[in-house]
Amino acid sequence: MRPVFVINGFLESGKSEFIKFTLQQPYFQTKGKTLLLLCEEGEVEFEEELLAKTNTVVEVIEKQEDLIGSTLLNLEKKHKPERILIEYNGMWPMDKLKFPWHWKVNQQITIINAATWPMYYTNMRSMIGDMVRKSELIIFNRCDGIKELASYKRNMRALNRDAEIIFEDSNGEVTATMEEELPFDVSKPHIDLTDATYGIWFFDMLDTPDRYEGKEVSFLAHVAKPNGFHEGCFVPGRHAMTCCAEDITFLGFIAKYEKAADVQDGQWYQVTAVVKHEFWEDYKGVGPVLYISNISSAKAPKEEIINLV
Numbered sequence: 001m002r003p004v005f006v007i008n009g010f011l012e013s014g015k016s017e018f019i020k021f022t023l024q025q026p027y028f029q030t031k032g033k034t035l036l037l038l039c040e041e042g043e044v045e046f047e048e049e050l051l052a053k054t055n056t057v058v059e060v061i062e063k064q065e066d067l068i069g070s071t072l073l074n075l076e077k078k079h080k081p082e083r084i085l086i087e088y089n090g091m092w093p094m095d096k097l098k099f100p101w102h103w104k105v106n107q108q109i110t111i112i113n114a115a116t117w118p119m120y121y122t123n124m125r126s127m128i129g130d131m132v133r134k135s136e137l138i139i140f141n142r143c144d145g146i147k148e149l150a151s152y153k154r155n156m157r158a159l160n161r162d163a164e165i166i167f168e169d170s171n172g173e174v175t176a177t178m179e180e181e182l183p184f185d186v187s188k189p190h191i192d193l194t195d196a197t198y199g200i201w202f203f204d205m206l207d208t209p210d211r212y213e214g215k216e217v218s219f220l221a222h223v224a225k226p227n228g229f230h231e232g233c234f235v236p237g238r239h240a241m242t243c244c245a246e247d248i249t250f251l252g253f254i255a256k257y258e259k260a261a262d263v264q265d266g267q268w269y270q271v272t273a274v275v276k277h278e279f280w281e282d283y284k285g286v287g288p289v290l291y292i293s294n295i296s297s298a299k300a301p302k303e304e305i306i307n308l309v
Contacts, residue, residue: 001104002076003083006097008131009111010090010120014141016044018111019087021172023054030055032082035075037061039089057081064092069100076100094130110135114143114152114167121155129243132160140167157203158242158308186211193219195301198238199308202251205288209277212288218272220298224250225265232260236271236290240306248305254280257292270298 009015019036022028034056036046046058057079061067076084084103088094099105110132112120117140120128132138138156143149149167156165182204183197193201198219205212221236237252255273257263273290280287 001102002081002100003106004099004103005083005085005106006088006108007086007111008088008090008094008108008135010113010116011040012042013090013111013113013116014139015087015111016042016046018109018139018141019085020044020046020050023050023056023085028054030082033057033079035059035079035081035084037067037075037084037086039064039067039087039092056085064089064096067092067097069098072103073100090131091127094134107137108135109137109139110163112138112140114140114146114149117152117155118148125159125243126247129159129247132156132163135160135163138163138165140165141172142170143167144169153207154200154203155308157206158199158240161206186215189214190216190218193217195220195238195303195306199240199251199306202237202253205253205275209288212275213277215275216272216293217275217290218270220301221252221269221271222250222300222304223263223265223267223269224252225260225263230254232256232258234260234263234265236269236273238306239304240308242308253288253290254282255290255292257295263295268298268300270296 007015007019023034032055034054036056036058038058039061041060046056050056051058059075059079061071088097138160140149140152146152153165153167156163183200184191184193191201201217219236222238223234223236225234233254233256235250235252236255237250239248240251241248255271263269271290271292272294273292276289276291277286278289279285280289
């Protein structure tokens, strides 16, 4: 198999700087050749000295339609690389990226300029969703002086729940742990959630589980309870629009309730539960489990889908 590393992001997001830095790291050094495919020409150039030192050859792919199997196979035959590194054009759809059968994506990394993130997230959210959906690592750079980084992280969690998210300043140093002013008081033993705050709570639970351990939460929930689901359990949650109307996901955690058999799939309930964290096979590890203390039938809200902004 030929290992492939995909680095994507919008123009001037810092992809080239990241690639130049990576090529020079000891962990990225091999005896074989690296084939670097450039799918857009940014301001940063790859110096001949760097390419020679890192045993890297560059090929430019000017049009997306040129990034096809036959072209890639010819480049592989020409250079006989040990691995392939691709600086992918952020304006090209990711689902059009097709490789020869023996090319395997080892890692996909998205680079984001934090200074321009609000503009892209507001106006091009569906494109960002396509860009980051399969990324394992997402790096926000140029974070100096930006106070809303915690909300940036929550925005990204809505698009990709599993990726590692890193924030760096202009010197490449990882910033300190970020805190934001939440729209509810986490110091109190009980938290009432609304349509506007449910998504914030959900993703903050994923990032900072300890702050909610033992807390009681109340919220309006739509119940998911598939046939054959765990006895004594169901999933209360909300459907949320992550990037566009075609991309709606269900945000909910496992709930345990001794009368779960009486809870109907697809119905609305007002739920009160105590948050605990424990091993659960569906999570493939430790995760939030809601112990229901009170539940009652409720009417569907006027807007059943919450918008994650």
